[in-house]
Amino acid sequence: MHCIIKLLLFLPQAAAASLESEDNESIGKYGARRKGLPEYNLDDVSKHGTMQDRVWVSYRHGVYDITDFIAEHPGGDKILMGAGGSVEPFWTLYAVHKNDHVLDMFEKYRIGNLAADDVGASVKNMSDPYGNEPRRHIALKPSSKKPFNAEPPLALLVDSLITPNELFYVRNHLPVPEVDASTYELEVCDEELQKEKVFTLKDLKKYPKHTVTATIMCAGNRRSEMTQVKPVKGLSWGQAAIGNATWSGARLCDVLRDLGITDGKTDALHIQFEGLDTDPAHMPYGASIPIEKALDPHGDVILAYEMNGEPIPRDHGYPIRVIVPGVVGARNVKWLGRIVVSKDESDSHWQQNDYKGFAPSVDWDTVDFKKSPAIQELPVISAICEPLEGQTVGVKNGKVNVKGYAWSGGGRKIVRVDVSSDGGKNWQAADVLECDGARHPQAWGWSIWKAEIPVPKSKLEAQLCAKAVDSQYNTQPENFENIWNLRGVLANAYHRVNIKLAR
Amino acid sequence: MHCIIKLLLFLPQAAAASLESEDNESIGKYGARRKGLPEYNLDDVSKHGTMQDRVWVSYRHGVYDITDFIAEHPGGDKILMGAGGSVEPFWTLYAVHKNDHVLDMFEKYRIGNLAADDVGASVKNMSDPYGNEPRRHIALKPSSKKPFNAEPPLALLVDSLITPNELFYVRNHLPVPEVDASTYELEVCDEELQKEKVFTLKDLKKYPKHTVTATIMCAGNRRSEMTQVKPVKGLSWGQAAIGNATWSGARLCDVLRDLGITDGKTDALHIQFEGLDTDPAHMPYGASIPIEKALDPHGDVILAYEMNGEPIPRDHGYPIRVIVPGVVGARNVKWLGRIVVSKDESDSHWQQNDYKGFAPSVDWDTVDFKKSPAIQELPVISAICEPLEGQTVGVKNGKVNVKGYAWSGGGRKIVRVDVSSDGGKNWQAADVLECDGARHPQAWGWSIWKAEIPVPKSKLEAQLCAKAVDSQYNTQPENFENIWNLRGVLANAYHRVNIKLAR
The missing domain is CATH 2.60.40.650 (Immunoglobulin-like)
Incomplete structure (x- = not known):
C-alpha cells in the first residue's frame, strides 16, 4: 500500500523558534524537554517511518510515537508523509495544529526527548567533501545525495501558496559550504571601472529590506517525463523541483548604485555571481544574468538573507543567496561570495555548457553550446x-x-x-x-x-x-x-x- | 498559372519624395511628368494587372506598360505582384532598382503621365462614412473594405526586415478620420488628480525624439488557420497581419511626467487611449494598457508621428498613433485624440468584449468576457x-x-x-x-x-x-x-x- 499521509509532521529548528514568537504564545510550552524520558536522536526517529516499525515523529525537543493515533487523524492519510521526521514543516502547511487542543492531545503520545545536539545539527566528517552537509527533512526524496538534490512529495506541494523551507526542493551542484555569518564577506567588483567593495552581512542589512514572493524552479523540473521520449543526461526530477517562498534582502540595484553602476552609466552587459561552494579544484559554482534585469528596480533582484521570515537555511544559500525572480534556479546563486559587473557572461561550466536549450535533432555528437543562449527566464x-x-x-x-x-x-x-x-x-x-x-x-x-x-x-x-x-x-x-x-x-x-x- | 512576381513595382507619394533626397540624386529625374503623353489615373492603371490585360505600373508621375519586359526581369516572377499599382513599395524592398541603369531601362516602357490629383489622392464621398478613405496600394489584399482591413502578399513580407509603409497590413475598426495636423490636439488627463493638458503636434515634437523598431501584429493574425478546426467570427486573416517598422515620436512616460505622473507617484493602474475615429453614434475607438508598461522608460511606449522616417500615413494613424511595443495591435491606438490616466481599464467594446482569449470549451452561449483579461503582450x-x-x-x-x-x-x-x-x-x-x-x-x-x-x-x-x-x-x-x-x-x-x- 502506497501511504500518502500529510498531516501532523515536522519542522526543524529555525521554524520552531518562530513558533514561539507567534500570537498564540502558549504553544511554546509544548514540545519542551521533559525530565525522566529517554533520549533519541533523529536517526532513531527516522527508523520508525512505517506502521510495521511504528511511526515516530519529532516536534521541537520531543519525540512522539503516533502509531495509535493515525487511524483517528482528522486530516486522513496525509499524516504518514513525514513519518520518521519532524512534524514542523507540515504544521507550517496546516496551521490548524498550532492550538492548545491539538498540542495537548499530541503531547499524550510523547515517548522521549530529542538529543540536544540533533536539533538542526549536522554531522561532520572532514575526510568527505560532503561530510558537513545540513540534516534534511526525511520527506525530501533525493535524486542524488552527493551533491544533495531532492524534491518534496508532489501531493504536499500545493497545500500552501508558500512552500515551507524544509520542504523546498534542494538543487546543489557541489558540497554545501560552511559559512560563518559573523565573518562573511561579499566582494562586489566592476571589471571596467576597476572598482571593488566588500560587504559584510551587517552592511547588506543596512540597505532597505526588500521582500518578494518568488517561485524558484530548476530547469530540469519534470525531466523524468521528457526522458521517456528518449533518455537524457541529468537528475531524474519529478514535478516538484519547484517551490514558492517569500524572500527578503537588499536590492542588488541599490548595492550596485553605491559602486556608481546605474542604468545608462555602464557599458557592462552582465552581472556574474560566484558561490562559496567549490569543486575539488577550488573552482566556485558560477552563473550570470543580463544587466538589464539587475538594474531594473522592478526586476526585484535581491541579495536575500531571509526565506519565509527565517535566516536562509544552509541548503538554500546561508547566509546570502541572490534571488533573481522569474529566472531559472541555476542563476539564483547560493552562498554568494562574489559579484562581478562585466561585459562578459560568467565563463562557468553551468553558464556556458549546461543550462541551455537545443532543437530536438541536436545530440551529444553535434551539440555546439555556443549556438544557444543560457537559459534565463523560464517558460510557462x-x-x-x-x-x-x-x-x-x-x-x-x-x-x-x-x-x-x-x-x-x-x-x-x-x-x-x-x-x-x-x-x-x-x-x-x-x-x-x-x-x-x-x-x-x-x-x-x-x-x-x-x-x-x-x-x-x-x-x-x-x-x-x-x-x-x-x-x-x-x-x-x-x-x-x-x-x-x-x-x-x-x-x-x-x-x-x-x-x-x-x- | 499563379503568378507571383515581386520586382520593379511601385511606392506612393511620401516615399517618392524621400527618394529624391537620397544619395543618388540623379534618380529624381526619372518618373517626372513628360509633356505630350496621355494622362491616366490610378483606376486606369489598376485595370491592367494581368498579362492578358497587359501589365501597367506607376512610378511617381509616370505610367508604364511593362508587359514586354516581364520575361526578361532578373528578379523572376515576383514582378507581377504589384501589377496595376505603384512600384514604389517594392523598390523600398529591393533597393537595387534605385540606380540610373535600371531607371533608364524602365523609362523606355513609359506610356503616360499619372493624373496629378491621383498622386496620393483620396476620393471624397461625403454621403458615405467611408467616403474619405486614403487610396491603398493594389498589392494589399482586403479581408474587409469598410472598415478597411488588408494584408500584403505573404511572399513579400520577409524580403526586408523593415516592412514598407504601403505594404504594412491595415487593421481599421471604423472609418479613417481626416485630421488636420496644423490644428491637431491631444488631450491628456488624469482622473484622480483632475489635471488636464492639451498638446499640439508641435508640442509633442519638442520632447526628445525616441525611435524604436517594433513589430505590430493583429491578435487575429493567422485566424484563417484556426477557423479550419471550427468556424470563428472575425476577419479571415492569413499570416501577413503583421509588419515591422521603425517608429519615432515622444515617449509617453516623458509626456506623463509633465502632468506629475511618474512611477510610485500615482494610484492609477491603466492608461486609456481614445482614437479620433468614431462610430455612427460618435463613440471613439478605445483601448487601454497597464500603467507599468506606460511608465517604464524601457517600455518604449511612444506617441509616434513617424513611420519608417515618413509622417505616419493616414491608414496608420496620422498624425499621432501610440506605439506600445510588444503589445497587440489593438492597443496601439491610431489617430490618438485623448489619453486618460485612470484606476480603470478602458470601457470600450474592444477592450472589454472583444480582444480576449478563452478556453476551447467556451462558446457564444457560455462566454463571460469578464472572466478573461484583455490581451496585452502577444505570445511567440x-x-x-x-x-x-x-x-x-x-x-x-x-x-x-x-x-x-x-x-x-x-x-x-x-x-x-x-x-x-x-x-x-x-x-x-x-x-x-x-x-x-x-x-x-x-x-x-x-x-x-x-x-x-x-x-x-x-x-x-x-x-x-x-x-x-x-x-x-x-x-x-x-x-x-x-x-x-x-x-x-x-x-x-x-x-x-x-x-x-x-x-
Whole structure:
C-alpha cells in the first residue's frame, strides 16, 4: 500500500523558534524537554517511518510515537508523509495544529526527548567533501545525495501558496559550504571601472529590506517525463523541483548604485555571481544574468538573507543567496561570495555548457553550446499534483477533483489553467486560482489551481491533462517529442496523469 | 498559372519624395511628368494587372506598360505582384532598382503621365462614412473594405526586415478620420488628480525624439488557420497581419511626467487611449494598457508621428498613433485624440468584449468576457512565407529553401526557429536569423529566418512546419485544436505548409 499521509509532521529548528514568537504564545510550552524520558536522536526517529516499525515523529525537543493515533487523524492519510521526521514543516502547511487542543492531545503520545545536539545539527566528517552537509527533512526524496538534490512529495506541494523551507526542493551542484555569518564577506567588483567593495552581512542589512514572493524552479523540473521520449543526461526530477517562498534582502540595484553602476552609466552587459561552494579544484559554482534585469528596480533582484521570515537555511544559500525572480534556479546563486559587473557572461561550466536549450535533432555528437543562449527566464509550466499518477479516484456527480500549480517566468502572471479528463479532447478552465496580488510583469510567484472536472461516463480510467496560459498568452506544448533536448531542460509539455476511477 | 512576381513595382507619394533626397540624386529625374503623353489615373492603371490585360505600373508621375519586359526581369516572377499599382513599395524592398541603369531601362516602357490629383489622392464621398478613405496600394489584399482591413502578399513580407509603409497590413475598426495636423490636439488627463493638458503636434515634437523598431501584429493574425478546426467570427486573416517598422515620436512616460505622473507617484493602474475615429453614434475607438508598461522608460511606449522616417500615413494613424511595443495591435491606438490616466481599464467594446482569449470549451452561449483579461503582450509566433501552400518547389541536393518570420511579444527575442519537412517528426534549427540588435527584454522587432532543409527521399509532397523559441524559452503549440477560442485570436500553433516537390 502506497501511504500518502500529510498531516501532523515536522519542522526543524529555525521554524520552531518562530513558533514561539507567534500570537498564540502558549504553544511554546509544548514540545519542551521533559525530565525522566529517554533520549533519541533523529536517526532513531527516522527508523520508525512505517506502521510495521511504528511511526515516530519529532516536534521541537520531543519525540512522539503516533502509531495509535493515525487511524483517528482528522486530516486522513496525509499524516504518514513525514513519518520518521519532524512534524514542523507540515504544521507550517496546516496551521490548524498550532492550538492548545491539538498540542495537548499530541503531547499524550510523547515517548522521549530529542538529543540536544540533533536539533538542526549536522554531522561532520572532514575526510568527505560532503561530510558537513545540513540534516534534511526525511520527506525530501533525493535524486542524488552527493551533491544533495531532492524534491518534496508532489501531493504536499500545493497545500500552501508558500512552500515551507524544509520542504523546498534542494538543487546543489557541489558540497554545501560552511559559512560563518559573523565573518562573511561579499566582494562586489566592476571589471571596467576597476572598482571593488566588500560587504559584510551587517552592511547588506543596512540597505532597505526588500521582500518578494518568488517561485524558484530548476530547469530540469519534470525531466523524468521528457526522458521517456528518449533518455537524457541529468537528475531524474519529478514535478516538484519547484517551490514558492517569500524572500527578503537588499536590492542588488541599490548595492550596485553605491559602486556608481546605474542604468545608462555602464557599458557592462552582465552581472556574474560566484558561490562559496567549490569543486575539488577550488573552482566556485558560477552563473550570470543580463544587466538589464539587475538594474531594473522592478526586476526585484535581491541579495536575500531571509526565506519565509527565517535566516536562509544552509541548503538554500546561508547566509546570502541572490534571488533573481522569474529566472531559472541555476542563476539564483547560493552562498554568494562574489559579484562581478562585466561585459562578459560568467565563463562557468553551468553558464556556458549546461543550462541551455537545443532543437530536438541536436545530440551529444553535434551539440555546439555556443549556438544557444543560457537559459534565463523560464517558460510557462503547470503540473497536476492531485491526484497522482496511477491513483484511484472517487467520482462524485460524474466529476473528479484536480489540483495543481502553474507558473511562468519573467514575471508573467497565470491567467488561466485549462484541464481535460479525456487526454486533451475537451477542456475546461479551472475555476479557482490562488496567487499573491502581484501584477504582470512582477508576478514572480506561482498560482495554485483547483478544478472539478467531468470524467468520461462509464469508463474506469481517465487521462487528466493540464496546460496553463500566462499573461503574455503563452501556453504549453502538447507533447515532449518536439521540445525534447539533450539536456532534458524546459520540460513544460502538458502534464498528463493517468488515473483509475472508483464509481 | 499563379503568378507571383515581386520586382520593379511601385511606392506612393511620401516615399517618392524621400527618394529624391537620397544619395543618388540623379534618380529624381526619372518618373517626372513628360509633356505630350496621355494622362491616366490610378483606376486606369489598376485595370491592367494581368498579362492578358497587359501589365501597367506607376512610378511617381509616370505610367508604364511593362508587359514586354516581364520575361526578361532578373528578379523572376515576383514582378507581377504589384501589377496595376505603384512600384514604389517594392523598390523600398529591393533597393537595387534605385540606380540610373535600371531607371533608364524602365523609362523606355513609359506610356503616360499619372493624373496629378491621383498622386496620393483620396476620393471624397461625403454621403458615405467611408467616403474619405486614403487610396491603398493594389498589392494589399482586403479581408474587409469598410472598415478597411488588408494584408500584403505573404511572399513579400520577409524580403526586408523593415516592412514598407504601403505594404504594412491595415487593421481599421471604423472609418479613417481626416485630421488636420496644423490644428491637431491631444488631450491628456488624469482622473484622480483632475489635471488636464492639451498638446499640439508641435508640442509633442519638442520632447526628445525616441525611435524604436517594433513589430505590430493583429491578435487575429493567422485566424484563417484556426477557423479550419471550427468556424470563428472575425476577419479571415492569413499570416501577413503583421509588419515591422521603425517608429519615432515622444515617449509617453516623458509626456506623463509633465502632468506629475511618474512611477510610485500615482494610484492609477491603466492608461486609456481614445482614437479620433468614431462610430455612427460618435463613440471613439478605445483601448487601454497597464500603467507599468506606460511608465517604464524601457517600455518604449511612444506617441509616434513617424513611420519608417515618413509622417505616419493616414491608414496608420496620422498624425499621432501610440506605439506600445510588444503589445497587440489593438492597443496601439491610431489617430490618438485623448489619453486618460485612470484606476480603470478602458470601457470600450474592444477592450472589454472583444480582444480576449478563452478556453476551447467556451462558446457564444457560455462566454463571460469578464472572466478573461484583455490581451496585452502577444505570445511567440512564426510563419513560413516561402514557399507558399500548394507551391511546387525545386529540390537541390535533397534540400529545399524555406524562409519566414518569427516574433514574440513583451520584448522577448527570438533565439531559435525549428523547421521540419516531415510534418514535425524531425526538426532542425534554422541557421540564419536576421534581426535588429535590440536585446531582451526590449527586442520589439521580429526576426527573419532562413533554412535549407532536407526533404524526405523519393517523395513528391512534403509538409513543412516551423516553430519559434523566444528568449523566455516559450515555444508554440503544435496544433490549433487545444488553443481554439471563439474570437479566433492568438492563433500561434505551428505553421504548416504543404508543398509539391520537383525533383
